Amino acid sequence: MIGQTNKTLDFSAINHIIWDWNGTLLNDIDLVVEITNQMLEFRGWPGIDCHRYRSLFGFPVAEFYVKMGFSFDTEPYDHLVHEFTSKYESRCLGCQLHDGVKEILQRLKQKNISQSILSAAKQSVLKETVDSFGITGYFAAIAGLDDKRADSKLESGKELISRMSLSPNSVLMVGDTLHDYEVASALGANCLIIPNGHNTPERFIGCPAYIVPSLADLGKLL
Numbered sequence: 001m002i003g004q005t006n007k008t009l010d011f012s013a014i015n016h017i018i019w020d021w022n023g024t025l026l027n028d029i030d031l032v033v034e035i036t037n038q039m040l041e042f043r044g045w046p047g048i049d050c051h052r053y054r055s056l057f058g059f060p061v062a063e064f065y066v067k068m069g070f071s072f073d074t075e076p077y078d079h080l081v082h083e084f085t086s087k088y089e090s091r092c093l094g095c096q097l098h099d100g101v102k103e104i105l106q107r108l109k110q111k112n113i114s115q116s117i118l119s120a121a122k123q124s125v126l127k128e129t130v131d132s133f134g135i136t137g138y139f140a141a142i143a144g145l146d147d148k149r150a151d152s153k154l155e156s157g158k159e160l161i162s163r164m165s166l167s168p169n170s171v172l173m174v175g176d177t178l179h180d181y182e183v184a185s186a187l188g189a190n191c192l193i194i195p196n197g198h199n200t201p202e203r204f205i206g207c208p209a210y211i212v213p214s215l216a217d218l219g220k221l222l
Contacts, residue, residue: 020118021126027197116160
């Protein structure tokens, strides 16, 4: 339901939006599930469907691997990260944006609401992927991580807000995972969740974030 929330969000007070990338703007779920299944099946383990993946995925990503049955005693986490990212980075440029991304970015630009991206993706890969869609010009900053581990984007978020001299209570962070809400809360920013990415809607039951089903529904509120 549009506006499902335990708190009130005053959109008129928002002057900057921090977008998550994977799952929020970039629709990469099918690719991630496919690669995850390749990793599982290579080890002779049963695969998982999209719903199961979205029910389990979270941050730090190392905990997600443990939930799937991996043991870092036998396979170091960094080796698993390399296995996944080598497959993902060679194919992510084939993914598409979620419906309505360019339209809502343009609408926000016309309303003089500045925008940035905060992602747990490797910085170089993130920049290349954003560039490939011709939307880089909409963002005042594109902030990824310096490595491939995708542990957390909190520190990068703190640096982004400081560097851009943003007032957290005028910032809206838009994401698709519980981690996005956790980061927004730690930053003191507002949070809106679109639960059609890497977490299922059920994961947000009881989460005091503003929740809308899609980008189109967010557009109706701006």
